[in-house]
Amino acid sequence: MNFQLQFDASTLKALAQVDTYEFVPDFNCENRGNFTVNSTFGGNLNRLVSSLSSLTPKPYGFYNLSSGDSSGESAYAIGLCRREVKRADCLSCIQKAARNLTEQCSRTKQAVVWYTHCMFRYSNSTIYGRKETSPTMVLIGGENITSTTRVEYERARRLLLNRLKGIAAAGGPNRKYAQGKVFPTFYGSVHCLRWFSPSCNFRFETAQFYDLEADLEPDPPADSPAIQPAAKTERTGKGKGGSKVVIAIVIPIVLVALFAICLCLVLKWKKNKSGLGTPLSGSNSEMHTDSLLIDFETLKAATDNFSPENELGRGGFGAVYKGVFYNGQEIAVKRLSGTSGQGDIEFKNEILLLAKLQHRNLVRLLGFCIQGQERLLVYEYIKNASLDHFIFDLEKRQLLNWGVRYNMIRGVAKGLLYLHEDSRFRIIHRDLKASNILLDQEMNPKIADFGLAKLFDTGQTTTHRFTKRIAGTYGYMAPEYAMHGKFSVKTDVFSFGVLVIEIITGKRNSNDGSNHDEDAEDLLTWVWRSWREDVILSVIDPSLTTGSRNEILRCIHIGLLCVQESAATRPTMATVALMLSSNSFTIPTPARPAFVLESVLSSDVTSSTEGLQMSLNDLTISESSPR
16 A cells, blocks of 8 residues: 655646645545445444444554454454544544445445545455555645756655655654655655555655644554554464464563663763763754755755855865755855865764754754765855954945944844853854854844854853863964863853954954064953053044944943953853843953963963864864855
8 A cells, every 4th residue: 555645747736735734535445346235244344343433542543453253254454644643533533534435435345545644444355464555545736836846846855755765664663654854845754554664655745744743742662572463353373382482582582682772871881981972972962953954966956066156255164155945045055175174073063053053143054965075064045244254344344333233242142142041052152253253134143153162951051161172263262272171151251252342443353464563462452451541442443433432332341351361250141141231230340351372372282282273363164154
């Protein structure tokens, strides 16, 4: 039996959205013999259908029934519901289907009916355990697809259903089911009969027709490995000899399974004890990322085979391309180079983190691709590039009045506060800088590039952690992190303070080599000295001719608090958000900012860190972030 929802080869129409769409029941009265009213088979079939009213709902939405003896006139039936249908609703649907089927096919020995939420089939021969590819039902929806998108639809359908059928067929003994989506907007499900995986129901649509996983009833404990067909009529067994054979087979299997489970638990315990796991390893990191997987051919088509004309920028980890899906959706594709240094750990890190995060001031991950040596991340397209393209450009920063810059400061603060305290997980970004702040069409900021981020359970970000693998960008790194690998939420606070001062002054916090004066001050020291000498107005970007001077000075004050040398004296992002939103909040006097890191980096830093990855003005993630 094969139940399909697919495209017509000539008209190629897509299905309508199913949460408001009910299929007309499809009755198939098979031409495989008839029976008379008073026949033995007819009586057995009536008893079978009547017995449905006395059944209790089953946990897996599957019913296997028979009525009769060994005379050859027994009636057999199966019922199956969609995965997300509640147990009571499932049994009710099957009962209704059975009654209507016997009325529509009143003299047929074999028949089947498909409803929106269930199917029911009866026969005069055994159904359970047999592979069958017929009868087949094909339902065509009513939404037209243009001829230009036909190839895209066909490719996406094959990709999704081939992936789902493998997952479903490999399912447990009680349920073989898989659901998911493929980009840009295709959804599918596969539901196989429990005894034979090739007998499956396939469904493919352009709108989500299944409920989210969180809405599904949890599966009860699995049945024993040996699944036997349930029957209404008792059959005689094979006696004690058969029982001994079964015991002799089952016991070794159970012992082997228990040994394998114990071995896995021991290995996992040893791995955790040895510290091999990353902050992302653990139960929370095992996310279902299959729904974010995008086919490589789709991305090639969207970017015109990664045409140089579509390249938005290139950095340490590869190039970023603009792309357009067939439906007109604009995307940004970060294609990691083989020599980028961002390995599978960072790649997995960014996927898992961004898949968990939803905030208006964080860039949104649309999907990813892994094919051979290719590693690609797909983001929402951000029109106005990154912040560094504006504040460090003499002409473009003329477009940024104080209102726009103040909105950027507050937006980044909200995004960091979400990462540190308000999200489901606690996250330290570790690479906050101007080039990792993207600007949308309204110049709202979005924090990007989470390849170096660290994820912790609630409450753990308030304490310091250590790493031997230091990575970041000169000018934004807190001294305790650069020298000792010690990081916490205060590491991000330091980077935020640098960013605030750069936004207000229009200057980078680094010497890029153009200034050969060894006594030249870095940006933070210059601003702090100007503050102490009461000439702070001299550091404000000359293009800021309008705007509240008190508000600007207050933001400089906050920025200096964030870059203090001692992490303990820096405020949290919650305090920063309060300072920005309330003028009545008293701000303490800032201490001297952290000393210049350039002298540290050129001296003894390698003695306390391993694998130092940074450059004066370069990125360890991507210089040109997705946009």
